[in-house]
Amino acid sequence: MPQLIKIKSLYEISLNWVEKHLFILATTHNGPPERMKRRKFIAENLSYHCCQLILNHILDKSKQKCMWTHKITLLEMLGDDNTKVVDLTKLGRMYIDDLFQLYRVLFISKITNVYRLGINCYIPEDDRQYLGEINIKMYTMLRYMRNLRWVTLNSIANLAMVRTLGAYAQHLEYLDVSRSYKIFDDAAPALLLIENIDLEHLCESDLKRLQVRTTPCANKLKFINFSKTLLGAKGAFICLKYAPNLKSLGGPSNGFSTSELVSLVQPSDKLLKLNLVSLMDGRLLEKDAENIPIICPALEEVSISAAYIPSLHLLQPISKLTLDMDYKAWGDDIWNYTRAKGELLKELIFKNNINGPIELGWFVDVTPNLEVLTVCLECHYPSDCFGNWDHLKTADIVVRTSKCLMDFTLHSPVLENLNIWFEPSIRDINSYEYKCINDDLLMIIMIEGGLSKLKKLIINKCSVGPAGVDCLLIHCTDLCCLGCLREWENFTEEDIDELKTRVIKSNWELDLIYIQYTDGSYVYV
Incomplete structure (x- = not known):
């Protein structure tokens, strides 16, 4: 049976009750005087540490399921100049009305001492005309947020915001402004350089000779994400x-292509070694790849299109690899690379892999040390003809047959987190073979010793019913998350309600997922 929920300390129980009471207050509509009165009462009776713990819990999507309006109201009640973390990125994307309310709360609550700020937005084209005016309020706030180290401003950043961060956030280490349509080449010098320069009229040789003073954060920055913006090669340079x-x-x-720029940025008179650990690029040409081991000796992670797999042979050994398969089959290239360097891989992600499944039989033997895997699999080899993934703990797999799923689970003895998708081939798009993932299959797998270490199981479409769930609960003693129950053909709404009641009465530490949205977020039972 699943683990029991541990008895919380009196302190944790008290915090939980306070949080529930605050949530009730947040859902009631009151005017500004009443809200200010509550803020004053909380400030006088709750310590900073308690407020931050409650706030972090509220902003954790997996634990709190309430509307944006209520979350922002709770931030107004709990936030002040002692608040250190306001990270809203786990909650999905907010809209422009919520963004305006968030800016208002940050301003009136004087939340200026944060070191972590995360905002993730979705701004439709019709609303973009209002974003510039709304962002004005944030410019002043960023000037006072001088302790910022971790900043995410997805879809909302512009030149003024980036320039303000460069001038005032001297400890900044992480900056993510992806999907921001107002980010151009001039954002890079605004962030990193004190002097104003016009990149438009500078050529490559001019950029190499350029000698200017840098902002305080230039030496601290470790991560900058400009993906899906209009920043070009000069800005990345x-x-x-x-x-x-x-x-x-x-x-x-x-x-721009990062792999190409690491060579172009080299001065003519000496070697400039870069500290890049991660290289995420659309392409990797062989002429650029052969220079990377010298220029980027610390490289550990690479993400490229599968069309450039041959270039990977020229790189130093890496532990993390992501390949965009582009719905094509690249089995021969993958075989050639993994046979040579597969033993060193610990994390391997295949994107858009549905039309090019990888044969499980040889794949296990050439990547024996994998710990994380995302892949579409097929299996034609006999089960006793290949070895085990003795270190694989997290897997997100697409399968088409029950044999493939059984062989995978039986050859992954320490698997803890498993996400299963059943996807038929294009010619069998209306296939009902997902029914092969049923109670009998789960029982056979567990009788054979599979899934014994399982903690999280997500199956997106199957015919598992109450008997299969009972078998999982008995066999998987560490199980703490199970879903997506709505997609299970033989598991009815009554079964879901009964299982939820059973979990509560038994005091099990088990989360039940009802459905998964396309953005990857979950709805819990």
């Missing part, structure tokens, strides 16, 4: 040259 401790430029960009 500035980042690589003037942020010496930079470890990653974030996700791939259409405006």
Whole structure:
């Protein structure tokens, strides 16, 4: 049976009751005088540490399921100049009305001493005309947030925000402004350089000769993400040259190739070694790849299109690899690379892999040390013809047959987190073979010794019913998360309600997921 929920301390129980009471207050509509009165009462009776713990719990999507309006109201009640973390990125994307209310709360609550600020927005084109005016309020706040170290401003950042961070956030280490449509090449010098320079009229040789003073955060920055913005090669060149401790430029960009720029940024008279640990690029040409082991000796993670797999042979051994398969089959190239360097891989992610499944039989033997895997699998080899993934703990797999799922689970003895998708091939798009993932299959797997270490199981479409769930509860003693129950054909709404009641009465530490949205977020039972 699953683990029992541990008895909380009196302190934790008290915090939980306070949180529930505050949530009730947040859902009632009151005017500004009443809200200010509550803020004053909380400030006088709750310590900073308690307020921050409650606030962190509220802003954790997996624990708190309430509307944006209520969360922002709770931030207004609990936040003050002692608040250190306001990270809203776990909650999904907010809209422009919520963004306006958030700015208002940050301003009136004087939340200026934060070291972690995370805002993730979705701004439709019709609303973009209002964003500039709304952002004005944030410019002043950023000038006072001088302790910022971790900042995410997805979809909302502009030149003024980036320039303010460069001038005032002297401890800044992490900056993510992805999907911000107002970010151009001039954002990089605004962030990193004290002098104003016009990149538009500078050529490559001019950029190499450029000698200017840098902002205080230039030597501290380790991560900058400009993906899905309009920043081009010149802006990325500035980042690589003037942020010496930079470890990653974030996700791939259409405006530049990082692998190409690491060679271009080299001065003519000496070797400039970069501290890049992660290289996320759309392409990796062989002429650029052969220079990377010398220029980026600390490289550990690479993300590229699968069309450039041959270039990987020229790199130093890496532990994390992400390949965009582009819905094509690249089995031969993957075999050639993993046969040579697969033993060193610990994390391997295949994106858009549905049309090019990987044969499980040879794949296990060439990547024996994997710990994290995302892949579409097929299995034609006999089960006793290949070895085990003795270190694999997290897997997100797409399968098409029950044999493939059984062989995978039986050859992954320490698997803890498993996400299963059943996807038929294109020619069998209306196939009902997902029904093969049923109670009998789970029982056979567990009788054979599979899934004994399982903690989290997500199956997106199957025919598992109450008998299969009972078998999981008995066999998987560490199980703490199970879903997506709505997608299970033989598990009815009555079964879901009965299981929820059973979990509560038994005091099990078990989260039940009802459904998963396309953005990856969950709705819990």
